[in-house]
Amino acid sequence: MTKDKILAAAIHQYSLFNYYGATMQKIAKEVGIKPASIYFFYKNKEELFIAAFQKLLQSHFEQMKGILDAAKDAGILEIFNSLLAGTVAYHKSHMQETNAYISLVASPPAEMKQFLHEHMKTFDTWMLDSLAELAKRELPHLTETEAKMLTKQFVLLMDGIFWEINLYDDETLQEQIKQANEMMRKLLEGIQHE
Amino acid sequence: MTKDKILAAAIHQYSLFNYYGATMQKIAKEVGIKPASIYFFYKNKEELFIAAFQKLLQSHFEQMKGILDAAKDAGILEIFNSLLAGTVAYHKSHMQETNAYISLVASPPAEMKQFLHEHMKTFDTWMLDSLAELAKRELPHLTETEAKMLTKQFVLLMDGIFWEINLYDDETLQEQIKQANEMMRKLLEGIQHE
Amino acid sequence: MTKDKILAAAIHQYSLFNYYGATMQKIAKEVGIKPASIYFFYKNKEELFIAAFQKLLQSHFEQMKGILDAAKDAGILEIFNSLLAGTVAYHKSHMQETNAYISLVASPPAEMKQFLHEHMKTFDTWMLDSLAELAKRELPHLTETEAKMLTKQFVLLMDGIFWEINLYDDETLQEQIKQANEMMRKLLEGIQHE
Amino acid sequence: MTKDKILAAAIHQYSLFNYYGATMQKIAKEVGIKPASIYFFYKNKEELFIAAFQKLLQSHFEQMKGILDAAKDAGILEIFNSLLAGTVAYHKSHMQETNAYISLVASPPAEMKQFLHEHMKTFDTWMLDSLAELAKRELPHLTETEAKMLTKQFVLLMDGIFWEINLYDDETLQEQIKQANEMMRKLLEGIQHE
DNA sequence: CATGAATGAGATTTCATTCAT
DNA sequence: CATGAATGAAATCTCATTCAT
Numbered sequence: 013m014t015k016d017k018i019l020a021a022a023i024h025q026y027s028l029f030n031y032y033g034a035t036m037q038k039i040a041k042e043v044g045i046k047p048a049s050i051y052f053f054y055k056n057k058e059e060l061f062i063a064a065f066q067k068l069l070q071s072h073f074e075q076m077k078g079i080l081d082a083a084k085d086a087g088i089l090e091i092f093n094s095l096l097a098g099t100v101a102y103h104k105s106h107m108q109e110t111n112a113y114i115s116l117v118a119s120p121p122a123e124m125k126q127f128l129h130e131h132m133k134t135f136d137t138w139m140l141d142s143l144a145e146l147a148k149r150e151l152p153h154l155t156e157t158e159a160k161m162l163t164k165q166f167v168l169l170m171d172g173i174f175w176e177i178n179l180y181d182d183e184t185l186q187e188q189i190k191q192a193n194e195m196m197r198k199l200l201e202g203i204q205h206e
Numbered sequence: 207m208t209k210d211k212i213l214a215a216a217i218h219q220y221s222l223f224n225y226y227g228a229t230m231q232k233i234a235k236e237v238g239i240k241p242a243s244i245y246f247f248y249k250n251k252e253e254l255f256i257a258a259f260q261k262l263l264q265s266h267f268e269q270m271k272g273i274l275d276a277a278k279d280a281g282i283l284e285i286f287n288s289l290l291a292g293t294v295a296y297h298k299s300h301m302q303e304t305n306a307y308i309s310l311v312a313s314p315p316a317e318m319k320q321f322l323h324e325h326m327k328t329f330d331t332w333m334l335d336s337l338a339e340l341a342k343r344e345l346p347h348l349t350e351t352e353a354k355m356l357t358k359q360f361v362l363l364m365d366g367i368f369w370e371i372n373l374y375d376d377e378t379l380q381e382q383i384k385q386a387n388e389m390m391r392k393l394l395e396g397i398q399h400e
Numbered sequence: 401m402t403k404d405k406i407l408a409a410a411i412h413q414y415s416l417f418n419y420y421g422a423t424m425q426k427i428a429k430e431v432g433i434k435p436a437s438i439y440f441f442y443k444n445k446e447e448l449f450i451a452a453f454q455k456l457l458q459s460h461f462e463q464m465k466g467i468l469d470a471a472k473d474a475g476i477l478e479i480f481n482s483l484l485a486g487t488v489a490y491h492k493s494h495m496q497e498t499n500a501y502i503s504l505v506a507s508p509p510a511e512m513k514q515f516l517h518e519h520m521k522t523f524d525t526w527m528l529d530s531l532a533e534l535a536k537r538e539l540p541h542l543t544e545t546e547a548k549m550l551t552k553q554f555v556l557l558m559d560g561i562f563w564e565i566n567l568y569d570d571e572t573l574q575e576q577i578k579q580a581n582e583m584m585r586k587l588l589e590g591i592q593h594e
Numbered sequence: 595m596t597k598d599k600i601l602a603a604a605i606h607q608y609s610l611f612n613y614y615g616a617t618m619q620k621i622a623k624e625v626g627i628k629p630a631s632i633y634f635f636y637k638n639k640e641e642l643f644i645a646a647f648q649k650l651l652q653s654h655f656e657q658m659k660g661i662l663d664a665a666k667d668a669g670i671l672e673i674f675n676s677l678l679a680g681t682v683a684y685h686k687s688h689m690q691e692t693n694a695y696i697s698l699v700a701s702p703p704a705e706m707k708q709f710l711h712e713h714m715k716t717f718d719t720w721m722l723d724s725l726a727e728l729a730k731r732e733l734p735h736l737t738e739t740e741a742k743m744l745t746k747q748f749v750l751l752m753d754g755i756f757w758e759i760n761l762y763d764d765e766t767l768q769e770q771i772k773q774a775n776e777m778m779r780k781l782l783e784g785i786q787h788e
Numbered sequence: 789c790a791t792g793a794a795t796g797a798g799a800t801t802t803c804a805t806t807c808a809t
Numbered sequence: 810c811a812t813g814a815a816t817g818a819a820a821t822c823t824c825a826t827t828c829a830t
Contacts, residue, residue, distance in 0.1 A: 014814080030313055032227035035799060049815055051801070111313065117372055118312035119224055119305065132373055165385050171373075172366030178312055179326055179365075191359050195389065198396050208789085230825060241825080243790050251825065402810085418701055421614035424804060435804080437811050445804065499701065506700035506760055507612055507693065520761055553773050559761075560754030566699055567714055567753075579747050583777065586784050596793080617820060631794055633822065 015053045017043045022064040027111035031061065031121040058123060065116060065124060069131050072113055075102050076135075080142055088150035092166055092196045096173055096189050103177055104185075114178060139167060151203070158203065165199060209247045211237045216258040221305035225255065225315040252317060259310060259318060263325050266307055269296050270329075274336055282344035286360055286390045290367055290383050297371055298379075308372060333361060345397070352397065359393060403441045405431045410452040415499035419449065419509040446511060453504060453512060457519050460501055463490050464523075468530055476538035480554055480584045484561055484577050491565055502566060527555060539591070546591065553587060597635045599625045604646040609693035613643065613703040640705060647698060647706060651713050654695055657684050658717075662724055670732035674748055674778045678755055678771050685759055686767075696760060721749060733785070740785065747781060 021042035025034035036057060040047040054060035079102065083094035103110040120128045143163040147154060154162070169192040176188055215236035219228035230251060234241040248254035273296065277288035297304040314322045337357035341348060348356070363386040370382055409430035413422035424445060428435040442448035467490065471482035491498040508516045531551035535542060542550070557580040564576055603624035607616035618639060622629040636642035661684065665676035685692040702710045725745040729736060736744070751774040758770055 027313075028316070029226060030224035032223060033225065033315075036801085037799075045814095046816055047799090048801080048803090048817080052814060057800070115313035119221070119309035121227075122222070136373070161385065161388075164382065165389055168363065168366040168370070168382055168385055168389075170366075171369040172362040172364075175365040175369035176362070179330070188358065188362055191355065191362055194355075195359055195362075195393065198393060199389065202392050202396070229823080231823085239789095240791055242792080242827080245826070246789060415701070416704070417614060418612035419615065420611060421703075423802080425802085433810095434812055436806080436813080439805070440810060503701035507609070507697035509615075510610070524761070549773065549776075552770065553777055556754040556758070556770055556773055556777075557750065558754075559757045560750040560752070563753040563757035564750070567718070576746065576750055579743065579750055582743075583747055583750075583781065586781060587777065590780050590784070618822085619820075627793095628795055629820090630796080630822080630824095634793060639821070 014043065014045065014049075018045075018050055018053055018060065019064050019067055022060055023068055023112045024108045026061070026064070027108050027115060030115060030119070034061075061121070062124070062127075065128075068109060068112055068116065069128075069135075071109070073131075073135060073138075076139070084146060088147060089193075089197060089200060091146055091150075093193050095166075096170065096192055099170065100173060100177065100185060100189060103174075104182065110177065114174075136167075140164070143167070151200075154203065162199065162203070166196060169195060208237065208239065208243075212244055212247055212254065213258050213261055216254055217262055217306045218302050220255070220258065221302050221309060224309060224313065228255075255315070256318075256321075259322075262303060262306055262310065263322075263329075265303070267325075267329060267332075270333070278340060282341060283387075283391060283394060285340055285344075287387050289360075290364065290386055293364065294367060294371065294379060294383060297368075298376065304371065308368075330361075334358070337361070345394075348397065356393065356397070360390060363389060402431065402433065402437075406438055406441055406448065407452050407455055410448055411456055411500045412496045414449070414452065415496050415503060418503060418507070422449075449509070450512075450515075453516075456497060456500055456504065457516075457523075459497070461519075461523060461526075464527070472534060476535060477581075477585060477588060479534055479538075481581050483554075484558065484580055487558065488561060488565065488573060488577060491562075492570065498565065502562075524555075528552070531555070539588075542591070550587065550591070554584060557583060596625065596627065596631075600627075600632055600635060600642065601646050601649055604642055605650055605694045606690045608643070608646065609690050609697060612697060612701070616643075643703070644706070644709075647710070650691060650694055650698065651710075651717075653691070655713075655717055655720075658721070666728060670729060671775075671779060671782060673728055673732075675775050677748075678752065678774055681752065682755060682759065682767060682771060685756075686764065692759065696756075718749075722746070725749070733782075736785065744781065744785070748778060751777060 018039065021039045022034065024042065025038050028034070029038070036047045036050055039060075040050055050060065054063065076099070079095060079098035080091075083091045083098065086094065116124070116128065117132070140160075140163050143166060144159050147159045147162050151159070151162075173185075173188060173192055176185060180188065212233065215233045216228060218236065219232050222228070223232075230241045230244055233254075234244055244254065248257065270293070273289060273292035274285075277285045277292065280288065310318070310322065311326070334354075334357050337360060338353050341353045341356050345353070345356075367379075367382060367386055370379060374382065406427065409427045410422060412430065413426050416422070417426075424435045424438055427448075428438055438448065442451065464487070467483060467486035468479075471479045471486065474482065504512070504516065505520070528548075528551050531554060532547050535547045535550050539547070539550075561573075561576060561580055564573060568576065600621065603621045604616060606624065607620050610616070611620070618629045618632055621642075622632055632642065636645065658681070661677060661680035662673075665673045665680065668676065698706070698710065699714070722742075722745050725748060726741050729741045729744050733741070733744075755767075755770060755774055758767060762770065
């Protein structure tokens with residue numbers, strides 16, 4: 013459908029040139045239509061990008077949910093492992109969306125800031141809650157405080173890996189994932205020996 | 207000096223609107239001059255932004271060097287601690303530059319990608335080398351491999367904290383720094399007990 | 401009928417925005433259809449407006465005829481009186497058409513100028529002839545010249561009132577109609593005393 | 595000066611095509627510059643036309659004041675006479691402005707309606723007050739009410755003449771002015787014989 | 789140093805219109 | 810009858826840049 017192709021092109025152009033550099037012309041050309049035609053589907057550039065960003069964030073959210081869902085029946089260390097690997101694998105196989113996503117979070121157009129902030133809060137809450145629940149299930153002897161600490165530490169590692177998607181090539185990134193897994197292993201060991 | 211004010215305004219506008227949204231008009235207005243006047247100092251927009259980005263990256267680099275330098279005579283854990291705290295403190299007190307820096311790394315204008323990539327490699331190498339050296343000095347019993355691992359893990363935590371500057375408010379960020387310090391403490395403990 | 405609703409909407413939009421501002425979109429929206437549908441009824445914008453203006457002028461003409469017809473059996477002063485009152489009453493109760501009519505006469509689209517000029521001449525001739533005839537019937541002692549003068553003077557007053565529809569609120573306008581009637585009364589008095 | 599030439603061209607184009615048909619391109623072409631250059635002098639089309647209309651109305655007002663001033667030392671009938679003749683002479687020798695003025699009053703762009711209404715009120719008040727004062731000076735035996743009536747009647751004739759500028763050719767218009775003068779003469783005669 | 793004036797190129801958007809369904 | 814989808818042309822406006830002063 014043309015409407016969806018426009019969204020995809022908008023996200024792609026955004027990933028390349030940011031909001032002001034992603035022109036209606038370039039988007040139209042990528043879709044294979046004329047700029048005027050975009051206005052049949054979207055009222056203006058702002059509404060197009062609101063739709064595009066919504067789709068982007070939502071599909072990122074759903075992907076994360078899927079990864080967590082697929083991993084949730086294993087042991088806690090494996091879950092962490094799968095989450096890191098799954099996140100990176102997804103992002104590496106959807107570089108356009110990932111670049112757009114990173115760009116959006118790192119330097120959102122002024123009009124999106126509010127909307128984006130709310131999404132990030134929702135996402136963060138979901139991630140922390142889900143992880144804490146899994147941690148309690150797998151490590152029932154943990155206090156509430158300990159479980160929270162553990163999840164926060166894991167999220168910190170996830171964020172580190174996420175930022176490094178920007179910086180490192182595939183090989184180095186895989187090495188960093190190993191380091192992250194290693195760290196989680198040691199932290200869990202420490203807890204279980206206490 | 208007007209020339210420096212232009213650079214600062216360019217960085218500020220870039221942090222707000224990215225490359226294509228940072229117009230010569232807005233930059234001029236922020237400085238209090240007319241757009242035509244910018245061309246007395248810089249040949250064109252591209253050269254202005256090359257200068258601006260160079261300054262931005264260089265001053266970030268120097269700042270990091272300064273932080274490391276100030277911390278380097280303490281114990282290894284304190285060094286890690288100071289680096290994290292110093293980095294965040296610097297960025298929080300220079301939000302404009304930080305936003306511009308993050309934006310630049312996360313979604314650089316096509317023309318800058320090459321230049322940026324080289325800078326990041328230099329910076330990364332320096333950071334890893336410096337940290338490895340300090341680790342060896344403070345923990346002389348570590349093998350080369352162990353030292354490298356430790357520094358990589360620390361860098362991963364630093365990157366996590368860095369990305370979270372984007373996401374969290376001050377309070378939550380301070381909490382995350384604590385978590386990072388706590389993690390480093392446990393990792394070192396583990397190594398020293400082996 | 402849709403076709404008539406389109407005409408009415410075209411006239412309304414014309415009264416608000418003039419020819420170039422009365423877009424097919426706005427007309428369609430007012431009717432509750434899509435712009436493409438208009439082309440089933442009218443070949444293009446120009447033909448739509450030719451039809452609209454013809455209807456507008458013709459209905460104005462017929463209305464004036466009706467008013468004259470209804471008044472023509474009274475005394476001459478009453479006839480003048482009824483014409484003024486009737487004209488204003490009609491226009492005040494059809495403000496959209498009146499605004500469009502005034503707008504059309506005051507600043508016709510270039511393509512309409514010729515057509516409009518002819519209509520105005522026809523209308524003017526009819527009005528002068530009709531009035532002159534009535535004047536002769538009611539005031540048989542008048543010379544041809546005197547009758548013509550009287551009708552021209554009356555038309556001048558009518559035109560004044562007409563322009564003032566633009567300018568004044570209802571109350572002031574009613575006051576001006578009284579003045580016009582008063583003037584006609586005095587003029588007739590003057591003639592009859594000679 | 596370019597700025598003034600732009601204003602004049604805007605008024606001219608407006609007189610030909612009304613607000614939406616008076617494009618920046620046509621205006622620029624008439625001045626002999628490029629459309630972009632207009633924006634150096636006026637922020638946008640709306641502000642350009644606000645300036646243009648202000649100039650138009652103000653210069654019309656001043657012209658009327660000048661005509662009244664030049665006529666004010668004669669007898670009352672001559673004053674009326676001069677006003678009518680002066681108004682028409684001015685408008686006939688400034689057809690562009692007059693067409694624009696009529697168009698503006700008859701079908702103002704929505705954004706101008708408020709501003710225009712206030713101007714018209716000011717103008718109307720000035721005209722009525724000035725005429726009433728002259729009437730009292732020249733015809734001191736008139737009551738306040740009679741003076742007011744006389745001026746209103748004169749204004750009605752003026753408005754009739756004004757609207758007829760639209761409708762008639764020069765010759766017919768001169769004839770109508772004669773009729774207007776004749777009417778004023780008779781009205782005054784009536785008053786003085788009472 | 790700095791600006792006023794100007795512009796070519798291009799961005800966003802609107803408009804009248806077409807045509808297949 | 811009516812519309813969804815599309816478009817060429819043009820309208821408004823912005824942008825980077827130039828150049829004389």
